[in-house]
Amino acid sequence: MIRIGALIVFLAAAAAAAGPLVTPHDPAGQELSRRLEGPSLAHPFGLDELGRDILARIMAGARISLLVGISVVSVSSTAGMLFGSLAGYFGGRIDDAISRVMDVLMAFPGILLAIALVAVLGPSLGNVILALSVIGWVGYARLVRAQALRTREFEFVQAARALGASPARIVARHVLPSALPAVVVQATLGMAGAIIAEAALSFLGLGVQPPTPSWGTMLDAGRSHLFDAPHLTIFPGLAIALLVLGFNFLGDGLRDRVDPKTTSV
Amino acid sequence: MLRYLVRRVVLAVPVLLGVATLVFALIHLVPGDPAQSMLGESAAPEDVERLRESLGLNDPLLTQYGTFLGGLVRGDLGRSFRYGTPVTAEIGSRLLRTLQLALAAMAVAILVAVPLGIVAAVWRGTPVDHLAMTVSLVGISMPNFWLGPLLAILFAVVLGWLPVAGTGSPAHLVLPAVTLGAALAAILARMTRASLLEELRELYVLAARARGVSRTQAILRHAFRNSLIPIVTIIGLQFGAVLTGTIITETIFAWPGVGRLLIQAINFRDYPLVQGCILFISFTYVLVNLLTDLTYGLLDPRVRLG
Numbered sequence: 001m002i003r004i005g006a007l008i009v010f011l012a013a014a015a016a017a018a019g020p021l022v023t024p025h026d027p028a029g030q031e032l033s034r035r036l037e038g039p040s041l042a043h044p045f046g047l048d049e050l051g052r053d054i055l056a057r058i059m060a061g062a063r064i065s066l067l068v069g070i071s072v073v074s075v076s077s078t079a080g081m082l083f084g085s086l087a088g089y090f091g092g093r094i095d096d097a098i099s100r101v102m103d104v105l106m107a108f109p110g111i112l113l114a115i116a117l118v119a120v121l122g123p124s125l126g127n128v129i130l131a132l133s134v135i136g137w138v139g140y141a142r143l144v145r146a147q148a149l150r151t152r153e154f155e156f157v158q159a160a161r162a163l164g165a166s167p168a169r170i171v172a173r174h175v176l177p178s179a180l181p182a183v184v185v186q187a188t189l190g191m192a193g194a195i196i197a198e199a200a201l202s203f204l205g206l207g208v209q210p211p212t213p214s215w216g217t218m219l220d221a222g223r224s225h226l227f228d229a230p231h232l233t234i235f236p237g238l239a240i241a242l243l244v245l246g247f248n249f250l251g252d253g254l255r256d257r258v259d260p261k262t263t264s265v
Numbered sequence: 266m267l268r269y270l271v272r273r274v275v276l277a278v279p280v281l282l283g284v285a286t287l288v289f290a291l292i293h294l295v296p297g298d299p300a301q302s303m304l305g306e307s308a309a310p311e312d313v314e315r316l317r318e319s320l321g322l323n324d325p326l327l328t329q330y331g332t333f334l335g336g337l338v339r340g341d342l343g344r345s346f347r348y349g350t351p352v353t354a355e356i357g358s359r360l361l362r363t364l365q366l367a368l369a370a371m372a373v374a375i376l377v378a379v380p381l382g383i384v385a386a387v388w389r390g391t392p393v394d395h396l397a398m399t400v401s402l403v404g405i406s407m408p409n410f411w412l413g414p415l416l417a418i419l420f421a422v423v424l425g426w427l428p429v430a431g432t433g434s435p436a437h438l439v440l441p442a443v444t445l446g447a448a449l450a451a452i453l454a455r456m457t458r459a460s461l462l463e464e465l466r467e468l469y470v471l472a473a474r475a476r477g478v479s480r481t482q483a484i485l486r487h488a489f490r491n492s493l494i495p496i497v498t499i500i501g502l503q504f505g506a507v508l509t510g511t512i513i514t515e516t517i518f519a520w521p522g523v524g525r526l527l528i529q530a531i532n533f534r535d536y537p538l539v540q541g542c543i544l545f546i547s548f549t550y551v552l553v554n555l556l557t558d559l560t561y562g563l564l565d566p567r568v569r570l571g
Contacts (some may be wrong), residue, residue, distance in 0.1 A: 104283030108543075109505030109550040115512065116288065116543050119531040120295045196408050200513060203410045204528055219410055223517070226429070230418045237411030245406040 002253025008246025012062050012239075019059030027052065027060040027213050036229040046231040049221055054231065057213040058239050064214045065195045065243060068129055072194040073187045075133040080140020081183065085171045087141065088148025095145075102138045111135070111197050118206045128207045132197050139186055147179035181258040185251055192247035199240050215240045269562050277555050284547050289333050292540050293326065303346055303534045316346075320537070342541035347533045352541035356523055362432070363522035366514065367507050369438050370445035371500065378450040379496070382457025387484060389462060397454065404451030409510055413444040413517040430519040441518040445510045449503050456499045460492035467491075494561070501557025505550040512546075 015022070025043070031051035039046045045054035087098040105113065117131035148171070151157055157174050165173075201207035202216025210217055215236045222232030295302055300316040317323050320343075321332060336342060342352035378401075385397035417440060421429035428437050464470065465488050473483045512524035519525070523542055530538035 100279070100283065103280050104287055107280050107284045107551045108547050110509030112509050112512075112543060112546055113287075115527070115531070116291050116539070119539055120291050120536075122296070192406075199408060200410055204513065204516060206531065216410070219414070223414060226414055226418055227422050230422070233411070233414045233418065237408070237415065240411060241403075241407050244408070245402070248402070248406055 001249045002257070005246045005249025005251075005253055008242055009250060012243045012246065013066060015059045016062035016066050019056065019062070023053065023056045023059060025053035025056040027056040028211060029053070029056075036225060036232070038229070038231055045235040046229070048218070048232055049225060049229075054218070054235050057218060058215070058236060060213040061215045061218065061236065061239065062243070064125070064208055064212065065198060065240075068125070068132070068198040069191040069194045069247075071129045072132040072136055073190045075129070076136030076190065077140045077183060077187050079133070079137040080142075081144050081176060081179070083137065084141035084144025084179075085148050085175050088145035089152055089167060089171055089175060091149075098141070098145075102141060105135060105138050108135070111200060114197060114201065115204070115206060118201060123201075123206045123209055125208050125212070128198055128201055131201075132194050136190060136194065139190065140183060143182050143186055144176070144179045147182065148175045151175045151178050185255045185258055188247055188251035188254055192244045192251065195240065195247070196244055266562075270559060273555060273558055273562070277551060280551055281548060284551065285334065285337055285544060286330075288540055288543050288547070289330060291543075292536050293329075295536070298322075299536055303536060337544070342544065343537040345530075345535055345538040345541075347530070347535040347538065352538050355526060355538060356541055356545050359522050359526050362520060363511050363515070363524060366438065366441055366445060366511055366520055366522060367504070369442035370507055370510070370514075371449065371504075373442050373446035374449035374453055375500065377446075378453035379457050381450075381454040383461060383484070383489065385454065385458040386461035386465065389458075394458075398458070401451040401454040404447050404454075407447065409444050409448060410513050410517065412447055413440070413514060416440050416444060417517075430517075432521060437518075441514050441520050444517065445507060445514040448510070449500075449507060452503060453496065453499060457492070457496055460495045461488060464488040464492045498557060498561050501553060501560065504553045504557075508546055508550055 019027075029052060031047065033051065034047050035049055035051040037043065037047040037051075043053050043055065045058065048054055048057065083098050087095040108116075111132075113135050114128075114131035117134060118127050121127040121130070151174055152170075154174075157170060160170055160174065198207055199214070199216035199219070202214045203220045205220065207216055208214035210221075218236035219233060219240075222229070222236065225232050292299065298313070298317070300313050300320060300322055301308065304313055304316060321329055324332070340353055342356075344350065345352050345355050348355055381397050381401070385394045388394050417429050420427045420440060427439050428434070429440075431437055461484075465484070467488070470483050470488050473487050474480070478487070511520075511522055512527060514520065515522045515525035516528050523545060527539065527542035527546070529535075530542060
């Protein structure tokens, strides 16, 4: 499972990196006279409502998806590790304050808060990354906080403290390394979550704006052509589902390796 | 038990207050002037000023916050900028539709997932199990904004069996409910399988079989009933995902509920309505989670005593 996941992710990354070298078509190049044309040898995924090659746009869209995934996971895991270790290691008022903020953020279901943030900040790639990071760090912080609460009671940590190690050193040398495997699993699954969330926001018109090729905006455009050009809907959706499946496979597989007790259900 | 109930309810109050404060802060985060943003760049300055006055934007922030919280307690979320009607009335008129869709989706998910999970657990490790779990993994990975249009292409465009969008007949509910329920069904099937597998390992199942109870009876009457607690909890906890799912599903199928109202309000920069819809959805989510917690406490004494 982990290998299939890694293969899918590798192929998507290769498509994102080498897209322009693989397909001769420009993702922005229009052939209006051939708009909505179905799949053919020259255009395996067909052409969209402006006569643009859908395969080229899907490859360009992979860049946006991976860019959002990597950015959101980097920002939210860094913030989550920072706040989680602060809350778990120091406890007391710091823990109370951080935990209350997490409670409030978790009281918003799914991407509702991201929708709200993008609604007021305006739709753009940067705002999507910001909004998804604002809701994303909580998951990491909870993981690291729980691990910090456990680790700080271990004798070797108390010994380090007795020897005069600073809190920053204890967190960096003992707390974070023990939480890292779980954070890596969370980050892999977080990539899948961020990619779906970006596509959902773009689908709703709140994410990446046309003409930038994003899989979500491509699906949104396909909605007006369900009857006459279903290929506009089928291929971008397939790309999202495959990449998400790849990251889910990878995350599940990594989790099984990190913690043999939790076999995937 | 009463102490547990009171404690859980009291704990929910600061969360609700935090949610309300954050939503209030968000609307005041709008870069520039919200009134100008709502009316557009070409609006006359006197119109902008009139709107600022009517929205109370000229008052100090703390006064605005106090007015907002006071209104919230009275169930007054302000007036929609686009419709000119109270926000609560706009949400109220669409509430039943959203509830209808959410409940139908949950019914679809339960009807499909529970039998699938049971079959997978009972025939663990067989091709039936692998097939059921693969189907559910695909279900989890398939975003509803793709599944919805795909179902519409198949059942409305190709086969012509079901209407593609709108309301009016029970048939209109089928595609939105299946679209919204699919992800929940996938999660629920995996939970049912895992939970039933745990129970099937218990000695009481073996004892029942030794007493001559048939295999089906031992599974359904004994093991399955005990595996229900985590399943019911997951159904409650997943209600939030269903609620957010209505935003996309209602938009795809032009279903006139609160989710679609939110997106329309965002497109019209109708901030009072955006604020109202977000508050409504998140408050419902917190309250359903609270109810799930309370039910769990009722079902399992270890939770309320722990």
